[in-house]
Amino acid sequence: MSRVRWIVERARLRAARYMMRLRPDSAGGPMNAAYDPNNIFAKILRGEMPAHKVYEDDVALAFMDIMPAAEGHTLVIPKVAARNFLDLPADAIGPYMQRVQKVAAAVKKGMGADGLTIQQFNESAGGQVVFHLHFHILPRWEGVPLGRHTGVMEKPEKLAANAEKIRAGF
Numbered sequence: 001m002s003r004v005r006w007i008v009e010r011a012r013l014r015a016a017r018y019m020m021r022l023r024p025d026s027a028g029g030p031m032n033a034a035y036d037p038n039n040i041f042a043k044i045l046r047g048e049m050p051a052h053k054v055y056e057d058d059v060a061l062a063f064m065d066i067m068p069a070a071e072g073h074t075l076v077i078p079k080v081a082a083r084n085f086l087d088l089p090a091d092a093i094g095p096y097m098q099r100v101q102k103v104a105a106a107v108k109k110g111m112g113a114d115g116l117t118i119q120q121f122n123e124s125a126g127g128q129v130v131f132h133l134h135f136h137i138l139p140r141w142e143g144v145p146l147g148r149h150t151g152v153m154e155k156p157e158k159l160a161a162n163a164e165k166i167r168a169g170f
């Protein structure tokens with residue numbers, strides 16, 4: 001990601017976070033709200049927005065979280081258009097969870113972590129900010145607390161370096 005694009009992205013994310021605080025329900029809605037094909041992860045899937053990718057196959061895509069709550073924070077998204085976990089068709093759960101586990105193993109190995117925290121949020125009330133289903137893979141080290149969710153934008157160089165470590169973990 002170029003520096004200009006990074007600055008534009010950071011401004012966009014700050015604005016989105018601000019709106020969420022102002023009107024926590026503005027981006028949310030009921031559990032059966034419609035899937036928005038223009039959400040940011042759908043754009044990443046279509047290649048319309050950049051991401052530091054670590055894994056991709058016909059079922060899932062994994063890439064670095066732009067505001068990591070831990071060093072090496074990785075997101076795994078299914079390729080089907082599912083807004084949250086309850087939206088995912090039953091027959092897609094198995095294949096997707098296999099990818100979540102596969103990526104989690106590579107994140108732990110590549111980052112040399114002592115453990116992992118795996119999180120998944122549903123709707124605004126559940127802490128969800130981006131409305132395309134995703135699992136958070138957070139590498140953990142003994143004595144190192146988890147950072148803030150959607151706290152600070154990471155430098156692209158750092159995201160690229162961690163993505164490389166994780167790719168080497170497969």
Ligand code: 5GP
Binds near residue numbers: 013040120121129131
């Ligand atoms: P959730 O919806 O589970 O609360 O979290 C969404 C996650 O997506 C956050 O951890 C946030 O940092 C991350 N995120 C938001 N926008 C982008 C983006 O444009 N690119 C990437 N790589 N991550 C994003």
